Amino acid sequence: MKERPKEPFVPARRHETLRRELVALLRGETLTAKELSGMVGISEKEVLEHLEHIKTALHGKLVVTPSRCLECGFSFQKRERVKKPGRCPVCRSERIVDPAFSVEAGD
Known part of the structure; x- marks a missing residue:
């Protein structure tokens, strides 16, 4: 029995680059990586990688609402990642709220 060759993967057609699309979504809203992942159709891990680059490229205009522990209320203010x-x-709990992101209105 002869196997048919696999069809090549064809990525979704985009009018903007993925990072520009992420920045546009973050301009008026505060969203988590999980929410962004669902909106642009890529994995949460990929969104986080793009956010690292966006953070560098925007020179401090990416606003990060820090993670917070649900058990003791500790806020991860100084976290860079x-x-x-x-x-x-503090309490070793794993019940932590995801960080949220937005982009400051610029010039």
Whole structure:
């Protein structure tokens, strides 16, 4: 029995680059990586990678609402990474709210 060759993967057609699309979504709203993932159709991990680049490219205009522990209320204010932390350094809880992102209105 002869197997048919696999069809090549064809990415979705986009009018803007993915990063520009993410920035446009974040201009008027505060969204988590999970919400952005659903809106643009890529994995949450990929969104986080793009957010790291956007953070550098926008020179501080990416506003990060820090993660917060649901058990003790600890806020991860000084955290530089955009990824959600694994556990709270104070109470060791893993119940942590995802960080949220928005873009400051610019010139």
